[in-house]
Amino acid sequence: MTNLADLPLRADLVGRSAYGAPQLVVPVALNVNENTHPVPPDVAEDILQRIRAALHEVNRYPDREFTALREALAGYLGHELSRNHVWAANGSNEVIQHVLQAFGGPGRRVLGFPPTYSMHAIIAASTSTEWVTAERDADFTISAPTAVAAVQRERPDLVFFCAPNNPTGTPVSLETIAAAYDATDGIVFVDEAYGEFMPADAPSALTLLPGRERLIVSRTMSKAFAFAGARVGYLAADPAVTDALRLVRLPYHLSALTQAAALGALAHAPEMLRMVQEICVQRDRTAAGLEALGHRVWPSWTNFVLFGGVEDPAALWQALLDRGVLIRDLAIPGCLRVSAGTATETDAFLSAFAEVTGRSPVGSRA
Numbered sequence: 001m002t003n004l005a006d007l008p009l010r011a012d013l014v015g016r017s018a019y020g021a022p023q024l025v026v027p028v029a030l031n032v033n034e035n036t037h038p039v040p041p042d043v044a045e046d047i048l049q050r051i052r053a054a055l056h057e058v059n060r061y062p063d064r065e066f067t068a069l070r071e072a073l074a075g076y077l078g079h080e081l082s083r084n085h086v087w088a089a090n091g092s093n094e095v096i097q098h099v100l101q102a103f104g105g106p107g108r109r110v111l112g113f114p115p116t117y118s119m120h121a122i123i124a125a126s127t128s129t130e131w132v133t134a135e136r137d138a139d140f141t142i143s144a145p146t147a148v149a150a151v152q153r154e155r156p157d158l159v160f161f162c163a164p165n166n167p168t169g170t171p172v173s174l175e176t177i178a179a180a181y182d183a184t185d186g187i188v189f190v191d192e193a194y195g196e197f198m199p200a201d202a203p204s205a206l207t208l209l210p211g212r213e214r215l216i217v218s219r220t221m222s223k224a225f226a227f228a229g230a231r232v233g234y235l236a237a238d239p240a241v242t243d244a245l246r247l248v249r250l251p252y253h254l255s256a257l258t259q260a261a262a263l264g265a266l267a268h269a270p271e272m273l274r275m276v277q278e279i280c281v282q283r284d285r286t287a288a289g290l291e292a293l294g295h296r297v298w299p300s301w302t303n304f305v306l307f308g309g310v311e312d313p314a315a316l317w318q319a320l321l322d323r324g325v326l327i328r329d330l331a332i333p334g335c336l337r338v339s340a341g342t343a344t345e346t347d348a349f350l351s352a353f354a355e356v357t358g359r360s361p362v363g364s365r366a
């Protein structure tokens with residue numbers, strides 16, 4: 001039995017930590033922003049039939065170009081996008097990896113604005129892309145001048161925005177994204193994993209794509225579509241960007257079963273997305289409940305809530321876990337993050353929270 005220190009590991013990986021959200025079996029898991037609603041039974045049945053059909057041809061390699069899936073994703077996104085604008089992979093994490101393999105790499109740098117999605121820095125490291133950071137403005141916002149100043153100072157090859165941002169829930173304005181784009185010759189990547197949870201009248205960065213061939217907008221089926229276990233993420237960009245990604249992807253990277261399952265889910269998009277409204281209701285209940293208990297809550301355009309005013313986040317996290325409620329400690333001072341669950345899970349979280357903090361439960365279901 002040897003350990004990591006004994007192995008001839010790549011020098012720039014020495015001392016790095018792997019992604020490490022605890023994966024525990026608990027009654028109420030509200031820690032990794034999953035959609036806690038199961039896929040509706042009729043949709044699951046359709047997906048199963050499609051997987052069954054795909055299985056009959058699984059002796060052959062799948063469509064390397066996942067043509068039908070790109071077509072379906074383009075149709076789902078709208079904004080006059082065609083399949084030529086769309087790329088997909090096993091989760092948006094792999095999409096991000098493709099982007100950094102193609103446009104980052106040794107000698108190149110990617111600019112991010114922490115606190116943000118931890119995988120951005122981790123995938124930068126695994127692709128030997130230097131991760132450089134800039135500070136946000138107050139309340140986790142990023143103004144256009146702040147973004148431009150950071151781009152001018154750091155001269156990155158890529159700029160990463162997470163919009164709305166994980167773990168803060170806060171939006172990034174299109175003005176900021178467009179200004180950063182104009183300030184760089186590099187790639188501007190907008191992670192819209194929570195795009196479906198934004199207010200209905202809030203424009204997506206997809207609206208910025210025409211005429212901006214270095215802009216990439218990524219999405220995932222993990223959150224809104226309740227498909228985290230299926231591993232399907234995707235992006236929209238200029239068709240030339242997808243040609244760049246073909247240089248780095250492994251051939252046949254999306255299995256026939258994955259393609260079949262994703263096509264099944266997309267065929268029922270309206271039904272799948274009906275869950276989103278309910279999740280937003282529970283998110284707002286969670287926020288109101290925490291505020292009523294005296295906690296600072298940041299405005300959330302996502303399926304989770306970041307709250308502050310916690311004296312000892314690690315102790316509160318553990319006390320909730322002891323009551324079967326798993327949330328997330330991201331080492332932001334005084335803060336914890338909780339995902340929006342079902343109404344029942346929200347009740348469980350709020351009453352465990354009130355019990356732990358010694359206050360009476362609030363925000364009970366109407």
Ligand SMILES: *Cc1c(COP(=O)(O)O)cnc(C)c1O
Pocket residue numbers: 033090091092093094117162166191193219220221222223228231232233
């Ligand atoms: C959850 C999340 C993802 C999703 O990753 P997948 O690999 O698609 O499951 C991507 N970006 C952000 C910011 C996320 O929070």
